[in-house]
Amino acid sequence: MLHVMIRAVPGDPASIMLGPRASAEQREELRHRMRLDEPAHVQLGVYFGNLARGDMGTDVVSGRQVTTIVGEQVPHTLTLIFASIAWAVILGIPLGCYSAVRRNTLIDRITGVLSVSVIAIPSFVMALYSLLIFAVALKWLPATGIGDEGFLERARYLILPAFAVGVSWVGYIARVVRASMLEVLGETHVRMNRAFGLPEWRIVFRYALPLAILPTVTLLGVGMAYLLSAAVFAEVVFARPGVGALIVEAVGSRNYPVVMGCVVVTTGLFVVATALADIINALLDPRAREGL
Amino acid sequence: MSATETTMTDGVAPGEEPGALKQFWRNLRGEPLGLIGLVLVLLLVLSAIFAPWIVPYNPNEILVGERLAAPSAAHWMGTDQLGRDVLSRVIMGGRVALLVALASLGAALSIGLLLGLLAGFGPRWLDNGLLLIFDAVRSFPVIIFALALVALLGPSLYSVIFVVAVTSIPIYARIVRTQTLAMRNNEFILAERAMGAGMARILGVHVLPNVLGPLLILASMDVPLIITLEAGLSFLGMGVRPPTPSWGTILNDGYSYIRNSPWPVIFGGLPIVLATLGFTFMGEALRDIFDPKLKRDL
Numbered sequence: 240m241l242h243v244m245i246r247a248v249p250g251d252p253a254s255i256m257l258g259p260r261a262s263a264e265q266r267e268e269l270r271h272r273m274r275l276d277e278p279a280h281v282q283l284g285v286y287f288g289n290l291a292r293g294d295m296g297t298d299v300v301s302g303r304q305v306t307t308i309v310g311e312q313v314p315h316t317l318t319l320i321f322a323s324i325a326w327a328v329i330l331g332i333p334l335g336c337y338s339a340v341r342r343n344t345l346i347d348r349i350t351g352v353l354s355v356s357v358i359a360i361p362s363f364v365m366a367l368y369s370l371l372i373f374a375v376a377l378k379w380l381p382a383t384g385i386g387d388e389g390f391l392e393r394a395r396y397l398i399l400p401a402f403a404v405g406v407s408w409v410g411y412i413a414r415v416v417r418a419s420m421l422e423v424l425g426e427t428h429v430r431m432n433r434a435f436g437l438p439e440w441r442i443v444f445r446y447a448l449p450l451a452i453l454p455t456v457t458l459l460g461v462g463m464a465y466l467l468s469a470a471v472f473a474e475v476v477f478a479r480p481g482v483g484a485l486i487v488e489a490v491g492s493r494n495y496p497v498v499m500g501c502v503v504v505t506t507g508l509f510v511v512a513t514a515l516a517d518i519i520n521a522l523l524d525p526r527a528r529e530g531l
Numbered sequence: 532m533s534a535t536e537t538t539m540t541d542g543v544a545p546g547e548e549p550g551a552l553k554q555f556w557r558n559l560r561g562e563p564l565g566l567i568g569l570v571l572v573l574l575l576v577l578s579a580i581f582a583p584w585i586v587p588y589n590p591n592e593i594l595v596g597e598r599l600a601a602p603s604a605a606h607w608m609g610t611d612q613l614g615r616d617v618l619s620r621v622i623m624g625g626r627v628a629l630l631v632a633l634a635s636l637g638a639a640l641s642i643g644l645l646l647g648l649l650a651g652f653g654p655r656w657l658d659n660g661l662l663l664i665f666d667a668v669r670s671f672p673v674i675i676f677a678l679a680l681v682a683l684l685g686p687s688l689y690s691v692i693f694v695v696a697v698t699s700i701p702i703y704a705r706i707v708r709t710q711t712l713a714m715r716n717n718e719f720i721l722a723e724r725a726m727g728a729g730m731a732r733i734l735g736v737h738v739l740p741n742v743l744g745p746l747l748i749l750a751s752m753d754v755p756l757i758i759t760l761e762a763g764l765s766f767l768g769m770g771v772r773p774p775t776p777s778w779g780t781i782l783n784d785g786y787s788y789i790r791n792s793p794w795p796v797i798f799g800g801l802p803i804v805l806a807t808l809g810f811t812f813m814g815e816a817l818r819d820i821f822d823p824k825l826k827r828d829l
Contacts, residue, residue, distance in 0.1 A: 352564065359811040361759040363766055364800040367782060371793050468674035475767060476786070486675065487767050490682040498682045505675045 305500040309482065313504060316481040319404065319473060320466050322397050324459060326405030327412050332452060334409065335416025339424065339451075340443060350417075354410025362469035366403035366476040373399055400477040404469040408462065412455055420451040456520050463512035467505055565816020571809025575802075579626045588616035590623040590776045601794060609794035611784050617798050620776035625802060627777045631688070631761045632754050635695035640750055643700045644742070647707025648734050652715060658708070665701035673698050677760060681769045691770045695757050702753070703746060710742045748821060752814030755807035762803050778803050 338347040373379050380399045423429060424447055432442045471483030478484075482501050489497035578585065593613050600610040609617050650661040668676070677694045684690040714720060714737075723733055758778075764770030765779025766786075773780055778799055785795030 355564075355811065355815070356808050359755050359807040360804050361763060361807060363763050363782075364803050367786065367789075367796050367800055371789060371796060375789055375793065464672040467672045471674050471678075472763060472766075486678055487769070490678050490769060493682060495682065498679055502671065502675055502679050506671050509672055510670070 305496050308497060309485065309500040309504050312480055312482045312485045313508075315479060316467075316470055316474070316483060317508075318397065319400055319470050319479065319481060320463075322401035323403075323405030323408070323466060323469070323473075326401050327408035328455075330406075330409040331412030332416050332448075332455075335413040336420060336443060336448065336451075338413060338417040339420035340439070342421070347417075350410070350413055354414045357407055357410040360407065362404060362407055363472035363476060365406060366400070366469075366473050369399060369403045369406075370476060373402075396479075400473040400479060403476070404466060404473045407469070408466075411462075412458070415454050415458055416451055419454050420447060423447045423450045453520065453523055456523065457516050459512075459516055463509050463516075467509060562816040562819065564812040565819075568809045568812025568814075568816060571805055572813050575625055575806050575809065576629065578622055579629045582622050582626045586616075586619040586622050588619045590615060590619040591774045592616070601792065602798075609792065609798070611781070611788075611795045613784075617781065617795050620781055621778070621798060621802050623776040624778040624781060624799075625806070627688070627771055627775065628758050628761055628806065631692055631695065632757045635692045635699065635757060636750055636753070638692070638696040639699040640703055640746065642696070643703030644707050644739075644746070646700065647704040647742075648711055648738065650704065651708040651711025652730065652734060652738070661704070662708075665705055668698065668701050673760065674763065677764060678767075678769060681764065686764075686769045686772060688771050688775070691761050691764055694764070695760055698760075699753060699757075703750070706746060706749060707742050710745070711738055714738055714741065744821065748814065748818050751810065751817060754810040754814070758803065758806050758810070 334350055338350045341347055374381065381396050420443075424443075429442060429447055432446055467483075470481065471487065473479070474481040474484040475487055482505060486498060486501035486505075488494075489501065593615060602609045611617055611620070646661055650658045671679075676698060680694045680697065681690050684693065720733060720737060723737060761770055762777065762779035762782070765777045766782045767779075768783060770779055771777040773784075781795055781799035785792075785799055789796055
């Protein structure tokens with residue numbers, strides 16, 4: 240798909256990459272090396288053939304393998320995404336439970352409004368503001384980079400970016416948990432538990448919650464696209480390595496093979512995440528299995 | 532498919548019956564957030580329209596002696612690293628944001644509408660082909676897709692508009708398609724057909740008005756996403772080119788000096804937050820009032 244677009248856009252990638260001062264021979268040479276002198280369908284075939292063998296071409300600037308370059312960055316991005324999901328879940332599920340159990344109280348209302356508004360705030364503004372508040376003004380946490388070796392050190396650097404990415408999701412998850420919690424709490428088996436005289440907290444946490452968090456799992460799969468986008472900005476703002484930082488840099492330097500590599504990898508991550516969420520959901524909830 | 536039945540019962544887009552405006556006001560008063568949203572949006576639109584007359588300084592004028600100044604009576608939002616007045620840049624930036632939103636929404640809506648009608652009313656193979664393209668475009672995370680497109684087109688205001696339009700066309704086209712499909716075998720359409728009406732008449736006179744209402748409400752809810760995308764791309768240096776003021780470029784400029792002076796970042800982010808909140812609240816209120824069944828899955 241991207242290949243088609245590269246072809247469709249006027250201008251020759253080779254001359255863009257070499258700059259206006261390159262000689263005609265240099266341009267020809269690069270065109271040949273990138274197989275740009277061959278017809279489009281051959282190029283496409285070659286690209287997908289190489290892709291299937293795990294070869295995404297070479298970086299035009301450093302001459303390294305794109306697969307290696309992108310591969311090095313994936314763990315950083317995944318760590319960030321998982322940490323931000325953790326933030327969202329840790330804050331979102333209790334908030335959702337509370338709102339469902341104590342319906343229409345002040346806190347429930349505030350959560351409702353906040354969840355709508357926090358979703359609307361762009362993640363990069365969130366990242367900049369949290370950088371400003373917690374790192375620059377309060378100096379609680381380090382501002383940029385990922386820190387030196389060592390788990391605790393790394394984790395300290397991870398807290399703030401993960402918070403910035405995950406916080407938009409707190410409200411989202413709280414809302415979903417609240418809605419499904421209300422549904423579950425109205426069901427007969429919960430009423431049965433009440434009739435048995437079980438304490439309310441036990442009903443909520445032992446019997447209702449495991450059912451109520453099911454929808455959030457699918458949500459996490461769908462939200463992967465959002466999290467990936469937010470991670471791009473978080474990586475740039477907090478100067479962390481990762482696929483997002485890589486693609487931004489590659490776009491800036493018009494490093495097409497690297498851009499392509501990043502697009503392929505992120506899209507792959509997205510697809511895998513969605514599929515995983517479906518599978519996990521099916522494992523947790525027998526009712527969903529038929530639809531799979 | 533709750534969205535499919537909506538228009539059939541509602542008939543022509545609401546707001547056309549007599550007294551509808553009064554009714555609308557009464558409903559809006561019941562939605563305090565919607566009212567806040569409306570006020571914010573109006574403020575933004577007005578300031579964008581009258582921007583050249585209300586800015587206190589020329590947004591690109593460089594005051595060498597007053598670099599990175601804190602807010603003061605002369606510069607309400609302080610100045611940036613070149614000594615440009617941030618308030619003036621914020622106001623002019625609102626113009627850019629709305630311009631991008633209007634242009635790209637206009638393009639996306641009209642093309643999406645056309646493709647959606649074609650997919651919904653045309654032959655099966657066309658429908659399948661169009662759906663495949665829609666899904667291909669939507670399968671990329673938006674920002675990644677946008678970055679890839681910018682890599683090809685080069686960063687500029689027009690690239691941003693193009694990117695936003697391309698990524699939103701599939702959304703609208705899909706909605707129009709489902710609505711059209713649902714109406715296709717409706718009795719009044721069949722009757723019209725039996726009377727020998729051409730496709731243009733059926734689509735233009737009967738399908739279009741019924742599809743347009745919900746589409747416009749959804750579009751108003753997408754404005755925050757567009758503003759976010761424009762500001763985000765500009766923040767990354769992939770959108771509007773300097774020196775044109777955009778909320779994103781203000782943040783980008785301010786980010787480099789965040790330790791010396793936080794003001795450009797604070798005041799560059801604020802309008803983005805207010806604008807997205809305003810459009811979200813307004814959109815949700817509009818939806819609840821006009822078309823409660825239109826709720827997307829959260």
